[in-house]
Amino acid sequence: MHPILKLVVQRIALGLLLLLAVSAVIFLGVEALPGDTAQAILGQQATPEALANLREKMGLNQPPLTRYFQWLGGILTGDLGKALTNGADIAQSIGQRLGNTLFLAGCAAVIAVPLAILLGLVAARHAGKWPDKVISGITLSTISLPEFVAAYFVIYIFTQLIPIFQPVAMVFPGMTFWAKLNAVALPVIVLVLVVLAHMMRMTRAAILNVMQSAYIETAELKGLSPMTVIWKHAFPNAIAPVVSVVMLNLAYLVVGVVVVEVVFGYNALGQYLVDHVTKRDLPVVQAVGLIFAAVYIFLNMAADIIGILANPRLRHPK
Amino acid sequence: MDDKHKQLDWMVAQAKAGRMTRREFVGRTTALGVSAGLASALFGKAAQAQEAKKGGVIRIGMQGGESTNSLDPALAASEVPFQVNMTWGELLCDVKADGTIDLRIAEEISSSPDATEWKFKIRQGVEYHGGGTVTAEDVVATLKRHTDEKAQSGALGIVQGIADMKAEGDMVTLKLNAANADLPFLMADYHLMIQPGGGVDNPAAGIGAGPYSVVINEPGVRHTFKKHANYFDSTIGHADEIEILVINDNTARTAALQSGQVHMINRVDPKIVELLKGVPGVQIKAVAGRGHYVFIMHVDKAPFDNNDLRMALKLAINRQEMVDKVLGGLGSRGNDFPINAAYPLFEDKFEQREYDAAKAAEYYAKSGHDGSPIVLATAPGAFPGAVDAANLFAASANAAGIPLQVKLEPDDGYWSNVWNVAPFCASYWGGRPVQDQMYTTAYLSTAEWNDTKFKNAKFDELLMAARGELDEAKRKGMYTEMAQILRDEGGLILPMFNDFVSGVSDTVGGWVDDPNGELMNGRAQIKCWLNA
Numbered sequence: 037m038h039p040i041l042k043l044v045v046q047r048i049a050l051g052l053l054l055l056l057a058v059s060a061v062i063f064l065g066v067e068a069l070p071g072d073t074a075q076a077i078l079g080q081q082a083t084p085e086a087l088a089n090l091r092e093k094m095g096l097n098q099p100p101l102t103r104y105f106q107w108l109g110g111i112l113t114g115d116l117g118k119a120l121t122n123g124a125d126i127a128q129s130i131g132q133r134l135g136n137t138l139f140l141a142g143c144a145a146v147i148a149v150p151l152a153i154l155l156g157l158v159a160a161r162h163a164g165k166w167p168d169k170v171i172s173g174i175t176l177s178t179i180s181l182p183e184f185v186a187a188y189f190v191i192y193i194f195t196q197l198i199p200i201f202q203p204v205a206m207v208f209p210g211m212t213f214w215a216k217l218n219a220v221a222l223p224v225i226v227l228v229l230v231v232l233a234h235m236m237r238m239t240r241a242a243i244l245n246v247m248q249s250a251y252i253e254t255a256e257l258k259g260l261s262p263m264t265v266i267w268k269h270a271f272p273n274a275i276a277p278v279v280s281v282v283m284l285n286l287a288y289l290v291v292g293v294v295v296v297e298v299v300f301g302y303n304a305l306g307q308y309l310v311d312h313v314t315k316r317d318l319p320v321v322q323a324v325g326l327i328f329a330a331v332y333i334f335l336n337m338a339a340d341i342i343g344i345l346a347n348p349r350l351r352h353p354k
Numbered sequence: 355m356d357d358k359h360k361q362l363d364w365m366v367a368q369a370k371a372g373r374m375t376r377r378e379f380v381g382r383t384t385a386l387g388v389s390a391g392l393a394s395a396l397f398g399k400a401a402q403a404q405e406a407k408k409g410g411v412i413r414i415g416m417q418g419g420e421s422t423n424s425l426d427p428a429l430a431a432s433e434v435p436f437q438v439n440m441t442w443g444e445l446l447c448d449v450k451a452d453g454t455i456d457l458r459i460a461e462e463i464s465s466s467p468d469a470t471e472w473k474f475k476i477r478q479g480v481e482y483h484g485g486g487t488v489t490a491e492d493v494v495a496t497l498k499r500h501t502d503e504k505a506q507s508g509a510l511g512i513v514q515g516i517a518d519m520k521a522e523g524d525m526v527t528l529k530l531n532a533a534n535a536d537l538p539f540l541m542a543d544y545h546l547m548i549q550p551g552g553g554v555d556n557p558a559a560g561i562g563a564g565p566y567s568v569v570i571n572e573p574g575v576r577h578t579f580k581k582h583a584n585y586f587d588s589t590i591g592h593a594d595e596i597e598i599l600v601i602n603d604n605t606a607r608t609a610a611l612q613s614g615q616v617h618m619i620n621r622v623d624p625k626i627v628e629l630l631k632g633v634p635g636v637q638i639k640a641v642a643g644r645g646h647y648v649f650i651m652h653v654d655k656a657p658f659d660n661n662d663l664r665m666a667l668k669l670a671i672n673r674q675e676m677v678d679k680v681l682g683g684l685g686s687r688g689n690d691f692p693i694n695a696a697y698p699l700f701e702d703k704f705e706q707r708e709y710d711a712a713k714a715a716e717y718y719a720k721s722g723h724d725g726s727p728i729v730l731a732t733a734p735g736a737f738p739g740a741v742d743a744a745n746l747f748a749a750s751a752n753a754a755g756i757p758l759q760v761k762l763e764p765d766d767g768y769w770s771n772v773w774n775v776a777p778f779c780a781s782y783w784g785g786r787p788v789q790d791q792m793y794t795t796a797y798l799s800t801a802e803w804n805d806t807k808f809k810n811a812k813f814d815e816l817l818m819a820a821r822g823e824l825d826e827a828k829r830k831g832m833y834t835e836m837a838q839i840l841r842d843e844g845g846l847i848l849p850m851f852n853d854f855v856s857g858v859s860d861t862v863g864g865w866v867d868d869p870n871g872e873l874m875n876g877r878a879q880i881k882c883w884l885n886a
Contacts, residue, residue: 075770083802089503121422122429122573123558129421188605195613203609204415204601204616206575301601303575311420311574314766 040350044341051337058329059111059322063104066318066325075316094120107322116323121315126323129308134327136207137304140220141289144227149282152232156239156278157271161262163244172240175233187226187299194222205300223300227293231285238281242274249273276343283339290335291328406864410884412593414873415607415616419600421574425560427547428500428507433620433872434600436544438577440876441596442483443547443562446474446493447538449787449875451868453698455538458587459488459548459563460526469533469822474526474541481584482550483567490521495552497528500545505557509545511795511802533822535829539787544876565591565880574600592864592883611636611857617884618862620872622855624682624738635860640684640853641867644696644785644792647680647737647852649730649747651845654807655777657723661843666717667728668847670751670758672709676849679746680739684855688848691837692796696851696869697789699826701834704841711754718756727759730779731772735765737782743849744780774805781805782852787870789833793817797840806845813839861885 074090091097110117116126155175159168178186194201201221211219246252247270255265294306305324312320344350418433427439447463448456455463462475480488497519500507507513518529530537547562560568565587566579579596599616601607604623610616612633622630627638651658651667658664673687686694689704732744744760751758763772763779772779786792795801798817799809813836820832840846854872858865864882868874874881 086503086506090506093504119422122424124573191605191609195609199613202615203606203613204599206599208570208572208576299603299606301575301599301603301606303572307574308421311422315420315422317422 040344043344043350047337047340051333054333055326055330058333059108059326060104062322062325062329063100063107066321067100069316107319111323111326117319119312119317119320121312121317121320126320129320130305130323130327132209133303133305133308136302137290137293137306139207139216140223140227140293140302140304141286143217143220143224144231144289145286147224148228148231148285149235151228152235152282153239153278155232156236157243157263157266159236159240160243160247160270161266163240168240171236172233175236178229179231179233181229183226183230183293183295184299186229187222187296190222190225191299194225203300205302207303220302223293223296223302226296227289231289235278235281235285239274239278242277243270246270246273272346275346279342279346280336280339283335287332287335290331406589406592407883407885408592408594410593411595411597412618412862412879412882412884413597413599413616414879415599415601415610415619416873417600417602417604417607417621419574419598419602423573424558425568425571426553426557427545427549428505428509428557430545431508434577434598436871437598437620437873437876437879438571439544439547440564441566441577441579441598441879442560442564442568443549444480444488444564445544445546446541446548449539449542449870451866451870451874453696453787453869455542459493460541463538465535465537467824469535469537469824470530472528472530472537474528476524476526477586478524480563480586481582482561482563483582484550484561486550488548488550488563490524490526492550492552493526493548494519494521495554496546496548497552499549499552499554499557507545509543512540512543512546512791515540532818534790535821535824536788536790540791542787566596569595576600590880592881593879596879598879608857611859614859617859618873618878618882619857620854621738622857624680624684624855627682627684627855630857637858637860639856639858639865639867641856641869641872642686642694642696642851643854643869643871644694645783645852645854646688646692646694646785646848647740647743647782647850648692648780649744649847649849650779650781650806651847652777652807653843653845654809657721657728658777658845660721660723662717662721663723663728664845665842666714666721666754666756667751667758668707669710669714669717670754670756671747671847671849672750673707673849675709675746675750676743680743681850681852684853685850688850689841690844690846690848691840692783692785692792692846692848693789693833693837694851696785697792699789699830699833701830703834704837707841709750711750714751714754714756718754725757727757728778729759729761729776731761731763731776732780733763733765733768733772735768736773736780737852740780747849774803784871790817790821793836797844797846808840808844808846810839810843 074087074094074096114127116130118124119126119129155171159171162168191203195203202219203222205219205223207216207219243266252265252269255269294310297304297306309321309324414437416434416437420432423435425438427443430436430439445458446460448458450456457463459477459480460474461477463472465472474493476488476490476493482488497513497516499505500509500513515531515534516528517531520527528537549562553559560571565582565585567582569580570576570578577598581591581594585591601610607619608622608626608630611619622638630636630638651664653659668690677683677685677687687706689707693700695702730744730747732740734741741762748758748760773781783796786795794817796803796805797808797813798804799814816832816836820829823829823832856873861884862882863885865878866874
């Protein structure tokens with residue numbers, strides 16, 4: 037077998053194993069929470085009788101191990117069950133919200149990733165001079181703002197000062213693509229501001245690192261322009277660290293943006309998860325947790341594999 | 355002269371928008387030299403011009419919705435499901451803003467002289483959204499469903515008091531376990547939406563006889579409705595469509611109102627009310643209601659089993675400071691019983707209890723408390739500003755020499771681990787339409803939600819007697835006596851009644867202040883219209 041293929045297969049197998057381990061951890065973690073769903077649902081109205089009735093009805097009296105395997109089996113067959121709180125089909129609810137999550141993350145990534153890399157290249161080209169300082173200064177200050185503060189700024193600027201966007205960013209099936217883009221404009225701006233610095237700084241650092249090499253000096257001596265040197269000779273060798281940072285940020289865009297979702301009322305997975313956590317709706321919490329874990333594992337795996345492919349020593353083994 | 359005309363025009367416009375009372379209007383126009391008679395006539399004309407306009411889409415941005423919400427009216431517990439159910443559902447009868455009964459599906463209500471048997475005559479031809487009309491059998495089936503413990507209905511306590519229900523022709527007869535002169539008010543409970551077949555097969559179908567039918571139900575995101583063409587009451591349901599958007603974030607909700615994305619919002623943060631008042635196109639509606647914020651002591655647990663200590667604490671709280679600082683002035687002081695002028699049969703004869711450090715210290719010394727810290731549990735979610743309120747309370751009590759200490763609890767699990775468990779904690783009540791219901795829910799010895807563990811035989815006896823008493827003067831006297839007992843002996847410290855504070859766009863017409871609940875008791879979207 038080609039060593040790269042072997043490496044890739046290994047990574048995928050490892051990823052799946054990790055996912056299984058995560059599923060067990062999620063289940064255990066949720067089990068360890070104080071209180072249970074029945075109590076959370078009834079709240080102020082929890083009398084011992086009502087509690088017992090509800091626990092019985094929800095099957096919360098069965099042993100944990102049985103419930104774990106029932107759950108795992110359900111996932112493999114695509115059946116995530118029904119939400120304990122309102123009886124809605126979980127797979128269906130998640131499906132639409134996952135789409136929204138990916139849409140928002142996708143929009144932010146399409147802008148943020150090329151922009152960050154471009155800014156990183158420019159900053160590296162002018163390292164230590166004013167363009168570098170301006171770019172670093174601005175991106176580092178935007179990443180230092182808590183997301184909700186950035187969100188409030190953006191709301192103030194674009195709905196009050198220059199009223200061109202709407203503060204509430206809900207998207208629905210049936211909206212045109214442009215209407216959707218218009219709706220998510222504000223959260224996308226916030227997310228771009230938040231993720232830009234990390235990727236930009238990593239691109240800059242990786243390029244500067246490569247710039248010390250002898251072959252770059254050779255390229256410069258050949259008379260190539262500085263931008264060509266960076267783009268053609270330095271960048272390909274800096275891809276691996278950049279890709280892994282990009283993937284980390286993509287993962288963040290998918291799983292970590294609940295604050296932004298809440299501020300803009302965006303109907304995606306994060307808010308859905310938080311709502312169900314407060315109601316102790318275990319099946320939903322577990323399902324969403326597993327999806328988030330899968331996204332993380334998949335993106336990290338992709339970063340690994342791209343890193344391997346970008347390495348000529350691994351691509352062309354002797 | 356020109357300038358005067360402009361001013362007059364402006365005032366007429368204000369009156370049209372319902373932003374000026376007659377007295378204010380007449381006062382200000384006569385100052386311009388207009389005769390009082392003409393001014394009054396002008397006002398009448400302006401107010402008349404406030405005629406319902408049909409059509410359009412009313413959008414409301416609301417706090418209090420989660421993706422866990424259901425359309426099953428039995429399960430409604432937060433603001434959004436409440437508002438949503440009011441849009442598609444219809445009740446037997448409702449409570450008007452002035453506290454009288456509004457006949458809905460019932461077109462006639464009568465009771466036996468002893469108030470133990472009630473008859474509701476069902477209006478003919480009230481159509482459901484899916485076709486078919488409301489029958490007496492549906493009404494009985496609906497009430498029966500709420501009596502089933504498995505339905506987990508929030509109205510269980512209400513329907514449990516009904517011994518027998520019967521449907522004959524267009525008449526529903528309810529026989530009660532004990533007399534209750536307030537039964538129609540109880541039937542106006544927001545859980546008791548009449549559903550076809552009682553909603554037994556699919557309680558969360560969202561099919562009812564209300565003015566709008568459900569189009570999209572995405573819990574925690576949005577709920578959309580379209581006009582039910584055959585709705586029986588033409589004075590309700592002016593817009594073609596209704597959209598309720600769940601916007602839990604305070605800033606986003608306010609921005610949505612300012613930018614015109616929604617026409618109304620609930621729960622305006624008291625801290626920003628002053629700022630919002632200056633914003634063009636937006637009106638703040640602060641409506642005095644029955645909701646109140648409380649600190650509750652378990653009267654059966656030490657040290658709160660000592661009435662002198664309870665009295666010391668009641669005197670050690672600065673109520674005016676709470677209203678000013680926690681409610682931003684949008685509320686009124688409480689007097690340690692849960693009833694205010696928004697209730698029918700309220701007698702305003704009680705002296706306002708004030709902060710009195712000296713007297714509090716006196717009671718505290720008399721109680722013989724050992725000086726160990728008195729712990730007050732609170733959480734941000736106990737009520738808006740609960741942590742600030744608890745700290746203010748501790749400061750004023752400490753000044754009187756009472757060692758009150760605040761313990762901050764997490765929001766998560768507060769209602770299961772702290773409320774009704776800790777002997778002294780912060781909480782809130784939304785109020786009920788009538789005094790009987792409020793007392794029965796939380797102060798009767800046997801009440802499930804008796805969160806002060808208050809047990810007083812005389813109080814219980816008065817409550818039962820008042821229920822069957824059809825003579826209003828006598829009933830009023832009984833309620834006053836009960837308030838006195840609770841105020842002087844109860845475990846309830848009630849520093850303030852909070853206003854419902856909503857934000858409404860200038861384009862909305864038909865707003866009426868309703869003390870029964872926020873956003874016109876959940877009905878702003880079906881009773882208001884859009885002028886623009």
